[in-house]
Amino acid sequence: MSDIPFPKPSRRAFLRGAAATGTGLALAGTAQAEGDPLITQVQDWAQGFGDGVDATPYGLPIRFEDDVVRRNVEWLTADTISSINFTPIHALDGTITPQGCAFERHHSGAIELSKSDYRLMINGLVDKPLVFTYADLERFPRENHTYFLECAANTGMEWAGAQLNGAQFTHGMIHNMEYTGVPLRTLLNEAGYDTSATWIFVEGADASSNGRSIPMDKALDDVLVAFKANGEALRKEHGYPVRLVVPGWEGNMWVKWVRRIEVLNGPVESREETSKYTDTMADGSSRKWTWVMDAKSVITSPSPQAPITHGPGPLVITGLAWSGRGAITRVDVSKDGGKTWETARLAKPGENKALTRFYLDTDWDGEDMLLQARAMDDTGYVQPTKAQLRDVRGENSIYHNNCIQTWWVRPTGEAENVEVS
C-alpha cells in the first residue's frame, strides 16, 4: 500500500485503544477444543445456580461491559453542567441507542421535574392560550417514530484536523431512539394558531431555558412533543417528562423539559441561536439557520477504541450512516483513503431521519488500511471529503462537520484518527 498518501498523525492521541493482540487466531477448529478446559471440563457456572428473577427489578449492563459508557472530555468545556458527553458508538451495533448510554448535552445541567409539576404553555398568536398538564398530553392521538438526534457540534473538533482518537469522541454526539409523542401540529391546532404566523419559539424548564426559534412549516410537519423513548419514559437527562423531537434537525432544537411554545411572526434570535449554533465562514461572516444535519457516516469498528484483535482473514467492517434530509440509500467504504470504494451492505433499507447500520464483510490482508465511509441519501446528496467541506466552509466553524472520516488501521490492528492529504 505504498501508494497511499502518508497520513498525518493525530495531534492529540489522548485516548488510544488497547493494544491489539494480533495472535492470528484461526476462525474455529477442533484442535482448539481438544486442549481447551472451557470445553473439556464442567465449569463453575454450569454447576451452581445463577441470579433469581427478583435480583434486578431494573437491570444494568453486566460488569464486563463497564467500559461501554458515556464519556465526557474534561478540557472541552469549563464546567460539566454546560457540557457534553459521548455515546460509546464504537462498542454498539444495530441502530437503537439505549437511553442509558445515549449522549447528553446540557446548558445548565439535567433537571429533575415530575409529571405532576410539569406544564406546557402554548401562547402568542393563538385563538386561545393553553396550558397542558402531562395527563392532558396523554389524551391526544400519539405517534411512534424512530429518529436520530445529532448535536450540531458532533465532529466539530475535526475542522482543525484529526484530534480525538475514537469514534465515540469524533462522532458520538448522536443517538437513535423510537419516540412516542403527540404531533406538535395537534397541540397548535388545539390552541387555534394564527395560520399566517411563520415561526414558533420553544423554551425548556431548565435555568438556561435553551430557547430556539423554529419555522412554522417544520413545526406543522413532523415535530413531536414526546414523552417516551425506546418504549419507556424519557430519562431525566433526556428531558423527562417531555421533550421536543425535531427530526433531522440539530439536537439543540430538540428542547428538553419543554415548558412553552410561543407562536410568532418572526424568529427571536435568542442567545442560543446567535452566540452559538451559527457557522463562521472563512471571510468572518456567519451562516445562520443551518438546522438540517446533512448526510454523514462513520466506521465504528474497526476504529481507535475498537481495534482489530485478530490476524488476516475475515473481517467485519461496520458503521452508521444518517441524513437529516431523508433516508440513506447507499454507503461506500474505502480501505485506501478514498482512492477506491466498495458498496457496503445496509442491514435494513434506510429509514427516514434514522440511523442506518452498514456492514462490509471483507477479507483483511493484514496490511495498513485507511478506512473511510461515504454516505448517500435519497435526495442524491453525497457526503463530502474534508477538503471539499473546507473549500466551501473554511476552517473557522464548530458546527455541521459532516465530512468523510479516516481511520488509519495498522498491521497490528490498532487504529488512529488521521487526515489524508
Next chain:
Amino acid sequence: MSDIPFPKPSRRAFLRGAAATGTGLALAGTAQAEGDPLITQVQDWAQGFGDGVDATPYGLPIRFEDDVVRRNVEWLTADTISSINFTPIHALDGTITPQGCAFERHHSGAIELSKSDYRLMINGLVDKPLVFTYADLERFPRENHTYFLECAANTGMEWAGAQLNGAQFTHGMIHNMEYTGVPLRTLLNEAGYDTSATWIFVEGADASSNGRSIPMDKALDDVLVAFKANGEALRKEHGYPVRLVVPGWEGNMWVKWVRRIEVLNGPVESREETSKYTDTMADGSSRKWTWVMDAKSVITSPSPQAPITHGPGPLVITGLAWSGRGAITRVDVSKDGGKTWETARLAKPGENKALTRFYLDTDWDGEDMLLQARAMDDTGYVQPTKAQLRDVRGENSIYHNNCIQTWWVRPTGEAENVEVS
C-alpha cells in the same frame, strides 16, 4: 350499557391499580394557568443547575418511574432461580422493550459468563466439529432484526379464568428488541452440516442446560446467534454474551448462554420439551412441538395497573399485537365485550414477528366498558375468544393461551381483569 353481560369478577385481585382520581379534568385552558403557581412563579428547577454530564456514565430511569420495573409473583413458583418475572407493559408505549425491564425466565438462574470464557460448539452430523470463541463469531457477516420473544406460558393463568389483575402479569412475559447476530445457517455451513439431517439440539451453559430440539428447516431459515440487543451487549439476564434468537417461536427455545448445537436426525425429546412445553388436552393427551406463538393482542392502557385518571372525553386506548407467523395486519377494539368492534390505528405497518403498537383514539362517555382487542395477521388468522380456544383445547393447558383478553373499566376509571360469559 345494560346489555353487556355481567362480568365475572377476578378470583384474585392481588395487584389492584391505584384508585382513579376521576376529577373530570378539562383538557387544557387559560383558567388553569391563571391560578397555577407552576406557571406564575419561577420554579426551583429553573433557578439552579442540574446534573453535569459526568453524573451518570450509564443512566437508570428517573426515581419517579421506580414502579416501572419487572415484577415476579412469589406464589407462582417454588424458587426464584427457576421462575419468571414480567415486563411492565402497562406502563410502556411504542414497541421497543428496554433490556433493563424486559421479563426474565430462568431454569437455574442467570449466570455470569465472560466473553473470554465463552465457547460455542457445533457437533454431531457435520463434516468438521467446530468450537467458536466470541471473537470468532464477530468475524462472520451479521444481521439486524427486531423480533418479539414471548414465553409459551404467557397468559397461562387465564386458562382457569380471570386471575391476575394487570396486563404486566397476564401478558408481560414478552419483550421486543433489535437483535444483532450471525445467522445460524452461516455457522452450520461453516461446520459442513449433513444436508440430510433434520434436527438440531441446542444447549445453554447454565446448570439447567435448557436443551431444546429445533427442526433443521427453522435452523436454516431465520434463527440468529445473537450478541447484541437494542444496540448494546445482551444483558446478563438475557444470555450474555450470546443467545439464540428463534423468531416467532416460544421463548424457551431462544437458548441463553448458548454453548452447543448438535446436528441430529431426530429430536432429543429432552426434559424441557416433554415434562414442560407440551399442552395437555381435554382428553388427557398432549400436544407437542407447538412452537409457533399464534397471533395475539392486549390492551395495555387503560388496564388494571393503568386506570383512566380523567373524566369523560378524549381517551387514548392503546396496546400491543404480535404474531409468530408473520406481520400484524389489523387490530380491532371492542368496548362492549366483543359485541361491536372498531378498527384500531397501527402506529406503523406490522413487521414480521415483531410487536405492533395500536391506538384507538376515542371519546369516552364515562360509562362502564368491557375492553377487548382482537389481532389479525398476514396469514388471515384471527385471534380467538377464550370460549373458542377452550372449545378446541380444553382447560388443562398452561401454554399457548392467545385468547382475547377483557378489561372491565368502571366509571371511576378503575379496570379489572374479567371474563365475559
